[in-house]
Amino acid sequence: MRLYVIAGEASGDKLGGALMAGINGLAPGVDWSGIGGEEMGAQGLTSLFPMEELSVMGLMEVLPKYRHLKRRIAETADHVIESGAEALVTIDSPDFCLRVARLVKEKRPDLKVIHYVAPSVWAWRPGRAAKMGQVVDHVLALLPFEPPYMEAAGMSCDFVGHPVVAEPRATGADAAAFRETHMIGEEQPLALCLPGSRRGEVKRLGARFDEALMQLRDREPGLRVVLPTVRGVAPMVREMTARWPVAPIVVENADDKRAAFAAADIALAASGTVSLELAANRVPMVIAYDANFLTWHVISRMLKIDTVTVVNLVSETRVIPEFLGPDCKPRDISAKMLELLEEDAAREEQMAAMEEVMRRLGEGGEPPGLRAARSVLEFLGRA
Structure with a gap:
């Protein structure tokens, strides 16, 4: 055949x-x-x-x-x-x-x-x-x-x-080893930075994600950041993040990425299927996205739904916060991330939605x- x-x-x-x-x-x-x-x-x-x-x-x-x-x-x-x-x-x-x-x-x-x-x-x-x-x-x-x-x-x-329910996940031991390898203490907050898998997305969102994480670091001085990436944009990501005031740990290897997801306390991610990967690993998240002005203007007028995050749609909740288009502002993003780090109720609400999503998707x-x-x-x- x-x-x-x-x-x-x-x-x-x-x-x-x-x-x-x-x-x-x-x-x-x-x-x-x-x-x-x-x-x-x-x-x-x-x-x-x-x-x-x-x-x-x-x-x-x-x-x-x-x-x-x-x-x-x-x-x-x-x-x-x-x-x-x-x-x-x-x-x-x-x-x-x-x-x-x-x-x-x-x-x-x-x-x-x-x-x-x-x-x-x-x-x-x-x-x-x-x-x-x-x-x-x-x-x-x-x-x-x-x-x-x-x-x-x-x-x-x-x-x-959805294949995300069957993808391999790192163990607790893998997560601990990742933290040890990168000298991240057990109590240190670890954030994932996920600005997308396309060059245009990374270029457009990278600076804003960096600024949001810098503002969060002002409130959480011990914060460490990991940026998982893919082969096609890895060189661009490494060049871009080398200029950031505090460069994140960039990981490209699949095992390292899985371990980073398992070790993370919170994530800042571009809109897309990555929200399901985070849900599968039970990582509380904030979603942010922006596009070229004309592209965003056209798409926003055509949308028939009030959320673009699949976790929200499948769980029939709106527990994943979104900062889209003109609302993609570092100050607001960092404030919501801080809330997720500090408030158990906000984290638990997301966790419950993630459990339901994975069940409905066939876990x-x-x-x-x-x-x-x-x-x-x-x-x-x-x-």
């Missing part, structure tokens, strides 16, 4: 790696082609070109790279056709993936297209589901309330759970990557 799979950023690479591992286990011998990162590479994929080229977000951020991305879309569509794949599996990154799918369908209307991660039509741009239904046959949904939206647009859809059940694999194989009649 030949399958073509595309992911465009770090979170999609994780999803793709888990999906490919599941399919490799259930149906050995798959011939893989496509675009992905390290996790998908470990499962047998040689990427057509570096996945990081697709890690662009926001209207104004995409415009300078539009011509290059358009060439990559055409190149990828041609490669899908040439590969002779039985199905195309696209993972998130809809602006790229669905354009590729449309071109492919024009030449091979019989090719099955499976999209992993339902678009958040419940949040904004509800018309996306109908447009997606023109080129996508089957959807793998991460959140339990998403299938009806996809089915209403003419696609079949399975809720497969303790069959790994979501395996569930996704079963869904793909059943849809293709290969189960």
Whole structure:
């Protein structure tokens, strides 16, 4: 069986790696082609070109790279056709993936297209589901309330759970070893700084996150900061943070990142799937995000929900504080982080919501990557 799979950023690479591992286990011998990162590479994929080229977000951020991305879309569509794949599996990154799918369908209307991660039509741009239904046959949904939206647009859809519930986590011993290695005392507060996995996000949010943490350090002098990052932006992060008044501990290795999550007392994170990683590790958090002025103006007017944090949505609470767009101010962010460090009630409220989120996303059940694999194989009649 030949399958073509595309992911465009770090979170999609994780999803793709888990999906490919599941399919490799259930149906050995798959011939893989496509675009992905390290996790998908470990499962047998040689990427057509570096996945990081697709890690662009926001209207104004995409415009300078539009011509290059358009060439990559055409190149990828041609490669899908040439590969002779039985199905195309696209993972998130809809602006790229669905354009590729449309071109492919024009030449091979019989090719099955499976999209992993339902678009958040419940949040904004509800018309996306109908447009997606023109080129996508089957959807793998991460959140339990998403299938009806996809089915209403003419696609079949399975809720497969979120891979975060099955990702390995560090032990208490790992956390203690991390603190010891970096000379962080048991009682010293440790904060995670997570400004995103895209270069544009890190550049835009880095200075504000640093200022918020500096203000928090004024109230908590012993505060230490760890900044986990990914390969594509690691050099930029190290260069940027070297200029910070107090440089954080930058970690790129997966084991170090897991240990840092286990050791942390609090986190400041950009909006995105990282909130679920923090929830899985029961790390109290504050979410902050900003975008180019025009991008933010457009998106904020289109939003249909009052929170962008998945933990809030799945738990049906609003316990995770958000500082978005014009509200992304270091002073307010640091004040809320201080509250979380000092007030047990605020921390316990978040902890309860995180427990509920993990239960609803399938913690303790069959790994979501395996569930996704079963869904793909059943849809293709290969189960």
